[in-house]
Amino acid sequence: QVQPVESGGGLVQAGGSLRLSCETFGRTITNYNMGWFRQAPGKEREFVAAINYSGDSTDYADSVKGRFTISRDNSKNTVYLRMNSLEPEDTAVYSCVAAWRAETAYRTGYAYWGQGTQVTVSS
Numbered sequence: 001q002v003q004p005v006e007s008g009g010g011l012v013q014a015g016g017s018l019r020l021s022c023e024t025f026g027r028t029i030t031n032y033n034m035g036w037f038r039q040a041p042g043k044e045r046e047f048v049a050a051i052n053y054s055g056d057s058t059d060y061a062d063s064v065k066g067r068f069t070i071s072r073d074n075s076k077n078t079v080y081l082r083m084n085s086l087e088p089e090d091t092a093v094y095s096c097v098a099a100w101r102a103e104t105a106y107r108t109g110y111a112y113w114g115q116g117t118q119v120t121v122s123s
Contacts, residue, residue: 002027002112004034004079004096009117012086020081020117022096029053031101034072034079035110038092038119047108048094049081053101063089086121093118 008020022034035050049070050059058070069082079096094117097110 002029002032002098004098004112004114006094006096006114006117009094009119011120011122014087014121014123016086016121017082017084018086018119020083020094020096020119022079022081022114024077024079024098028074029072029077029079029098030074032098032112033100033102033105034070035097035099035105035107036070036079036081036094037097037110038090038094039116040089040092043092045095050105050107051079052103052105057103057105059105059107083119086119088121088123091119091121 003025004022006022033052036048039045051070067085072079096114098112099110
């Protein structure tokens with residue numbers, strides 16, 4: 001079983017940047033597609049970004065496309081989410097997710113979820 005553990009959240013001013021990390025425990029992530037979701041207070045959880053097991057396929061929500069970049073380092077069992085040009089609307093708890101490998105990144109069907117890390121963007 002894969003257990004994702006997020007880190008890197010915090011408080012940042014609008015226009016700033018953060019990099020979230022997700023280290024997995026229990027299994028190597030080499031055979032897993034990975035992704036990020038977020039949930040803001042009072043809102044439903046939403047897809048943010050995804051990457052396939054080999055790193056050559058990615059997908060992004062329209063709201064973050066061009067500002068966020070997902071990447072992975074399988075040698076470190078870690079997935080990253082680089083967030084630039086942050087906006088107050090990006091404030092949320094960000095969760096890392098994992099699912100069995102596929103050739104393309106996908107937005108649903110993730111079996112393993114981390115506890116989340118808080119990102120707060122001040123205006």
